[in-house]
Amino acid sequence: xxxxTLLATHPTAAxxxxxxxxxxxxxxxxxxxxxxxxxxxxxxLIVAGILGAARGGASTVAIVLVAVGAVVLLLGxxxxxxxxxxxxxxxxxxxxxxxxIGTVRRPGLCWVNPIARRRRVSTRIxxxxxxxxxxxDADGNPIEIAAxxxxxxxxxxxxxxxxxxxxxxxxxxxxxxxxxxxxxxPYDARDVDQLSLRENADEITAQLTAEIATRVEPAGxxxxxxxxxxxxxxxxxxxxxxxxxxxxxxxxxxxxIVEGAVxxxxxxxxxxxxxxxxxxxxxxKAAMVSNLLVVLCSEQNTQPVVNTGSLYH
Numbered sequence: 001x002x003x004x005t006l007l008a009t010h011p012t013a014a015x016x017x018x019x020x021x022x023x024x025x026x027x028x029x030x031x032x033x034x035x036x037x038x039x040x041x042x043x044x045l046i047v048a049g050i051l052g053a054a055r056g057g058a059s060t061v062a063i064v065l066v067a068v069g070a071v072v073l074l075l076g077x078x079x080x081x082x083x084x085x086x087x088x089x090x091x092x093x094x095x096x097x098x099x100x101i102g103t104v105r106r107p108g109l110c111w112v113n114p115i116a117r118r119r120r121v122s123t124r125i126x127x128x129x130x131x132x133x134x135x136x137d138a139d140g141n142p143i144e145i146a147a148x149x150x151x152x153x154x155x156x157x158x159x160x161x162x163x164x165x166x167x168x169x170x171x172x173x174x175x176x177x178x179x180x181x182x183x184x185x186p187y188d189a190r191d192v193d194q195l196s197l198r199e200n201a202d203e204i205t206a207q208l209t210a211e212i213a214t215r216v217e218p219a220g221x222x223x224x225x226x227x228x229x230x231x232x233x234x235x236x237x238x239x240x241x242x243x244x245x246x247x248x249x250x251x252x253x254x255x256x257i258v259e260g261a262v263x264x265x266x267x268x269x270x271x272x273x274x275x276x277x278x279x280x281x282x283x284x285k286a287a288m289v290s291n292l293l294v295v296l297c298s299e300q301n302t303q304p305v306v307n308t309g310s311l312y313h
Contacts, residue, residue, distance in 0.1 A: 017158070017162065018100055018157045018158060018161045018162065019155060019157055019158060020102075020103050020155045020156050020157040020158070020220070021102050021103065021157070022102050022103065022104075022105070023092075023094040023101050023102025023103055023104050023112060024101075024102065024112070025084075025094075025104045025106070025110040025111065025112050026110065026111045026112075027109075027110065027111070028083050028084070028085075028108070028109030028110045028111045029109060031079055031080070031082070031083060031111045032080075032083060032109065034076075034079075035076045035077075035079050035080040035083075036076070036080075037076075038072050038073070038075060038076035038079070039072075039073055039076035039077065039080075041069075041072055042068075042069045042070065042071070042072030042073030042074075042075075042076060043069065043073055044069065045065045045066070045068050045069025045072065046065070046066050046069035046070060046073065047069075048065050048069075049061075049062040049063065049064070049065030049066035049069060050062070050066065052065065078114045079111070079114060081114040082111045082112055082113060082114035083109060083110075083111055084104065084109070084110055084111070084112055084118055085108070085109050085110075086104055086105070086106060086107050086108060086109075086110060087107060088107045089122065089123055089124040090120055090121065090122055090123060090124075091103050091104060091105045091120075091121050091123050091153075091156050092104040092112075092118045092119065092120060092121075093118070093119040093120075093121055093156050093157065093160055094112055094113070094116050094117070094118055095116060095117045095118075095119065096113060096115070096116040096117070100157055100161065101113070101116060103121075103156045103157060104118075105123070119160060121153060121156045121159060121160065122153065123152060123153050123154075123156070124152060125150060125151070125152045125224065126150070126151055126152060127148060127149075127150055128148065128149050128151065128170060128171060128174060129146065129147070129148040129229060130146050130147050130148070130149075130171075130174055130175050130178055131146065131175070132144055132145075132146045132230055133145055133146065133175065133178065133179060133182075134234055135178075135179050135182040135183055136183060137182060137183065137185065137186050137187045137197065138183065138184055138185050138186040139186045139187070141186075141187055141233065141234075142233070142234035143182065143187055143197070143231065143232065143233055143234060144230060144231075144232050144233070144234055145178060145182045145197075145228065145230060145231050146178070146228070146229050146230035147174070147178045147208065147226055147227060147228050147229060148226065148227055148229050149170075149174050149209075149212055149223060149225075149226040150223070150224040150225050150226070151170060151216070151221050151222060151223050151224060152221070152222055152224065153166065153220060153221060153222075154220055154221060154222040155220025156220065157220065158218065158219060158220030159219050159220040159221065162218055162219060162220065163218065163219045166219040166220070166221060169216065169219050169221075170216050170219065170221055173212065173215035173216050174212055174215075174216075174226075176215065177208060177211040177212045177215055178208065180211065181204065181207055181208045181211060182197065185197050185204060187231075187233065197228075197231055198231065201228065204228070205225075205226060205227060205228065208226050208228075209223055209225060209226045212226055265289050269289075
């Protein structure tokens, strides 16, 4: 058990986080040319030593030629094993005896320590779509939600050494973030200033992207963007919620119609009074307002009644 006091007084006692750094790598083309030459020279020395010993030459010289040839041949083979090709969109993490040496990102043929282990890591942009999850929103209504996140590896060292499997880590943390964001916001907002999953897609997406980026940051992963791909009520309440939405739409439409009708009635009365077309008492104004509201707010066409008598009959 680590003593907290010791960590506070000696910060170096805490384990340091591994971060990416460039590995020492040489150009691979010269090595690719020199290695076959060295192997041919080594093979030639071995053959010359064997032929010299067979012809009765000095045994010491033959042994030296064979030994030097074997060393040169092995060096050529070993150096050839250090050649590593790096394609665009990939990186090679170099590890020597369990110790992180560095990362090679430069595309092309390079040469590193032949006995070092080189692990391939893709740095291309990836898409991950979460499975359809059933979550209760902030109002307790069950909803079905899914999202897609666009990401890539930014720090290869942290991706390999700080988490067990960075791909599975991104999958799990993305699903966790989607569930958390869905459970903290309602599907439909009741207040004007309240964010909802259905009406505030841009704000919800920004929050989701920020939360996913925070969760996957220990794995050295960069989140480019995220989007909701599926958002709906659960099947068991879908019909009831659909009727509620239809009722809200009808109420909103009626309210808009009434507001427009009242404005038109006010405008008509004001124009009649302004132009002195006819003088109406309060009773006649009330009757006119009632008739206009019926005409403007009715869902069906009204049948006009022509008054052929006097104004009051």
